[in-house]
Amino acid sequence: xxxxxxxxxxxxxxxxxxxxxxxxxxxxxxxxxxxxxxxxxxxxxxxxxxxxxxxxxxxxxxxxxxxxxxxxxxxxxxxxxxxxxxxxxxxxxxxxxxxxxxxxxxxxxxxxxxxxxxxxxxxxxxxxxxxxxxxxxxxxxxxxxxxxxxxxxxxxxxxxxxxxxxxxxxxxxxxxxxxxxxxxxxxxxxxxxxxxxxxxxxxxxxxxxxxxxxxxxxxxxxxxxxxxxxxxxxxxxxxxxxxxxxxxxxxx
Amino acid sequence: xxxxxxxxxxxxxxxxxxxxxxxxxxxxxxxxxxxxxxxxxxxxxxxxxxxxxxxxxxxxxxxxxxxxxxxxxxxxxxxxxxxxxxxxxxxxxxxxxxxxxxxxxxxxxxxxxxxxxxxxxxxxxxxxxxxxxxxxxxxxxxxxxxxxxxxxxxxxxxxxxxxxxxxxxxxxxxxxxxxxxxxxxxxxxxxxxxxxxxxxxxxxxxxxxxxxxxxxxxxxxxxxxxxxxxxxxxxxxxxxxxxxxxxxxxxxxxxxxxxxxxxxxxxxxxxxxxxxxxxxxxxxxxxxxxxxxxxxxxxxxxxxxxxxxxxxxxxxxxxxxxxxxxxxxxxxxxxxxxxxxxxxxxxxxxxxxxxxxxxxxxxxxxxxxxxxxxxxxxxxxxxxxxxxxxxxxxxxxxxxxxxxxxxxxxxxxxxxxxxxxxxxxxxxxxxxxxxxxxxxxxxxxxxxxxxxxxxxxxxxxxxxxxxxxxxxxxxxxxxxxxxxxxxxxxxxxxxxxxxxxxxxxxxxxxxxxxxxxxxxxxxx
Numbered sequence: 001x002x003x004x005x006x007x008x009x010x011x012x013x014x015x016x017x018x019x020x021x022x023x024x025x026x027x028x029x030x031x032x033x034x035x036x037x038x039x040x041x042x043x044x045x046x047x048x049x050x051x052x053x054x055x056x057x058x059x060x061x062x063x064x065x066x067x068x069x070x071x072x073x074x075x076x077x078x079x080x081x082x083x084x085x086x087x088x089x090x091x092x093x094x095x096x097x098x099x100x101x102x103x104x105x106x107x108x109x110x111x112x113x114x115x116x117x118x119x120x121x122x123x124x125x126x127x128x129x130x131x132x133x134x135x136x137x138x139x140x141x142x143x144x145x146x147x148x149x150x151x152x153x154x155x156x157x158x159x160x161x162x163x164x165x166x167x168x169x170x171x172x173x174x175x176x177x178x179x180x181x182x183x184x185x186x187x188x189x190x191x192x193x194x195x196x197x198x199x200x201x202x203x204x205x206x207x208x209x210x211x212x213x214x215x216x217x218x219x220x221x222x223x224x225x226x227x228x229x230x231x232x233x234x235x236x237x238x239x240x241x242x243x244x245x246x247x248x249x250x251x252x
Numbered sequence: 253x254x255x256x257x258x259x260x261x262x263x264x265x266x267x268x269x270x271x272x273x274x275x276x277x278x279x280x281x282x283x284x285x286x287x288x289x290x291x292x293x294x295x296x297x298x299x300x301x302x303x304x305x306x307x308x309x310x311x312x313x314x315x316x317x318x319x320x321x322x323x324x325x326x327x328x329x330x331x332x333x334x335x336x337x338x339x340x341x342x343x344x345x346x347x348x349x350x351x352x353x354x355x356x357x358x359x360x361x362x363x364x365x366x367x368x369x370x371x372x373x374x375x376x377x378x379x380x381x382x383x384x385x386x387x388x389x390x391x392x393x394x395x396x397x398x399x400x401x402x403x404x405x406x407x408x409x410x411x412x413x414x415x416x417x418x419x420x421x422x423x424x425x426x427x428x429x430x431x432x433x434x435x436x437x438x439x440x441x442x443x444x445x446x447x448x449x450x451x452x453x454x455x456x457x458x459x460x461x462x463x464x465x466x467x468x469x470x471x472x473x474x475x476x477x478x479x480x481x482x483x484x485x486x487x488x489x490x491x492x493x494x495x496x497x498x499x500x501x502x503x504x505x506x507x508x509x510x511x512x513x514x515x516x517x518x519x520x521x522x523x524x525x526x527x528x529x530x531x532x533x534x535x536x537x538x539x540x541x542x543x544x545x546x547x548x549x550x551x552x553x554x555x556x557x558x559x560x561x562x563x564x565x566x567x568x569x570x571x572x573x574x575x576x577x578x579x580x581x582x583x584x585x586x587x588x589x590x591x592x593x594x595x596x597x598x599x600x601x602x603x604x605x606x607x608x609x610x611x612x613x614x615x616x617x618x619x620x621x622x623x624x625x626x627x628x629x630x631x632x633x634x635x636x637x638x639x640x641x642x643x644x645x646x647x648x649x650x651x652x653x654x655x656x657x658x659x660x661x662x663x664x665x666x667x668x669x670x671x672x673x674x675x676x677x678x679x680x681x682x683x684x685x686x687x688x689x690x691x692x693x694x695x696x697x698x699x700x701x702x703x704x705x706x707x708x709x710x711x712x713x714x715x716x717x718x719x720x721x722x723x724x725x726x727x728x729x730x731x732x733x734x735x736x737x738x739x740x741x742x743x744x745x746x747x748x749x750x751x752x753x754x755x756x757x758x759x760x761x762x763x764x765x766x767x768x769x770x771x772x773x774x775x776x
Contacts, residue, residue, distance in 0.1 A: 046610065046613065050606050054600065064580075065577060068577055076513055078514075090518050090575075098564050102564075103560075106560055167384070179615070184477065203688070207385060209376070213695075
């Protein structure tokens with residue numbers, strides 16, 4: 001019976017959400033595509049798109065305003081009556097132009113969206129619990145840090161996020177990525193740090209009085225340096241955990 | 253002037269003017285909140301107040317009062333009340349006493365909203381009121397709930413009234429195809445209010461149940477879900493954007509047709525394709541407010557497509573608007589400047605919305621200053637310019653007097669420069685460095701300081717522009733020169749009666765001929 005329930009549940013979930021709901025994993029061998037670079041590329045394309053449309057519209061409007069200003073000899077509007085064909089044409093043709101642009105943008109946007117949601121299999125996976133007003137990270141070996149996420153350069157990082165109180169949103173502007181963390185649900189985001197350096201983390205979901213002070217940082221370290229830190233901290237955790245099982249959370 | 257006559261009035265024009273006075277007062281208060289916030293943000297660290305809660309209360313008051321106390325009541329309260337019976341040749345609305353009830357409920361709502369500044373622990377939940385914060389804050393969430401409920405109720409009874417009025421009280425000969433675009437826009441807006449306001453009402457009621465009565469609708473620890481609220485809230489609050497957009501674009505249509513002395517270009521496309529299309533699509537795009545809230549991917553992608561498709565009806569409306577200028581005889585009095593200003597602001601605001609429709613771009617853009625800049629252009633400032641333009645346009649009808657043209661134009665240009673400084677900078681800083689919105693302080697973004705400073709200066713400029721306009725109206729209403737019944741030369745029905753119109757509007761009910769239309773210039 002439980003088996004049956006499980007199957008039905010899985011089928012229902014599949015029917016309701018489709019495969020897109022499940023977090024996707026791509027094989028290790030595939031080249032890792034950096035979503036942040038994809039973001040910059042699409043942003044530039046869309047800016048060009050809207051700038052061109054904006055300038056065309058603005059120039060047509062400005063021309064009409066100047067050409068048909070009221071002056072002696074032009075005291076009364078003389079717009080021609082639209083024929084039925086012209087009226088329909090002025091609906092159908094612009095609608096198709098707008099829709100063509102919409103679908104072009106949607107297709108590109110969907111592609112980039114998949115990059116943001118398909119996490120490479122070879123990755124560092126960190127649990128994040130947010131709370132008023134801190135970011136608490138837990139590494140696979142039990143190491144915990146607060147407001148500072150240390151990661152190795154050259155390896156994708158996946159954050160599995162939840163919250164212990166209000167809504168928060170883990171935003172890393174340099175990696176162009178954010179997602180809400182909230183109580184009762186687990187969300188995720190991933191990013192691809194490639195060079196050592198530090199990057200601001202900041203909260204972008206109104207979470208309470210000190211919302212604007214809920215900041216932290218991502219510290220990208222050279223792989224060897226990261227490994228040394230990770231193992232040293234891991235050993236400390238082991239030692240502390242040995243006498244009694246008091247380390248709060250078990251990594252899920 | 254007899255105060256008692258105004259309090260007990262059931263005349264739609266007086267009800268409308270009461271709506272105008274209340275909503276302009278709300279605009280003033282919410283505007284002061286904006287200036288206080290801009291002053292606070294002018295430099296890093298505490299400047300005006302050292303208490304972030306105070307800032308968060310300003311933030312709440314600015315958003316909630318601007319939307320619920322100013323824009324919606326000014327557009328669907330004042331303009332609808334004042335203009336619709338006049339435009340359709342009716343003596344009054346269908347239910348004048350219900351109408352009076354709605355304006356006084358609106359005043360109760362505004363007073364509740366203003367109580368924010370006098371009670372201990374005022375609400376600090378933004379105009380969105382997301383749980384779990386709104387259910388655990390020390391702030392008074394109940395005040396938020398009741399403000400929304402009262403204003404929503406006022407709007408619903410207004411909606412029933414206007415749908416009935418337009419359906420049954422049009423002048424003989426005034427067919428559906430001859431209605432002013434503005435009347436269609438108000439119909440569309442009220443259809444959306446009637447469908448969606450109850451959803452908002454349920455959402456904010458459930459928060460107060462959770463906070464004060466111990467229910468757990470939004471508490472995951474007890475089987476609730478925090479995202480349910482966000483879905484309910486935006487299921488109303490995205491259409492609310494169109495409840496503001498349709499009437500304001502309707503006002504702009506009236507102004508442009510009059511000052512270009514032309515009929516509206518492709519009227520049927522604007523009505524069925526533009527207004528109808530927006531009403532149809534308005535309920536299927538709310539997920540774009542939840543693009544980074546962990547909604548299922550198929551919903552985020554599906555509503556990306558529906559959100560992008562809004563460009564079709566909106567594009568048809570803009571083509572009708574700009575097409576009305578073609579072969580016109582355009583003059584540039586103050587209302588027309590505001591109307592053309594709306595076209596410009598709306599163009600920027602609409603196009604900068606396209607990146608925000610694309611789910612993958614919002615992972616960087618959402619919740620930043622870019623969003624704030626975008627929605628101020630497209631809705632807040634464009635809507636406010638349309639309201640100001642509309643008040644200037646119908647000013648001679650309402651008061652029988654003329655405002656000062658020179659000061660009107662000065663006020664327009666000062667405001668126009670101010671808003672572009674503020675909101676262009678805002679979009680730029682948001683897209684460039686990702687500066688998050690709703691921040692009392694921004695120490696982690698030191699590179700934003702100069703832009704913040706510039707925006708504060710811009711805000712002061714635009715504030716001066718609005719004050720010039722308000723003074724212009726007050727002085728014009730008191731001692732402007734007599735305006736005459738139809739100073740703009742419009743064939744629309746509201747200009748066919750005397751200014752200001754008496755109770756009952758016309759001595760004998762008007763009727764219209766076969767060849768008449770509200771835009772048939774030179775054929776009167």
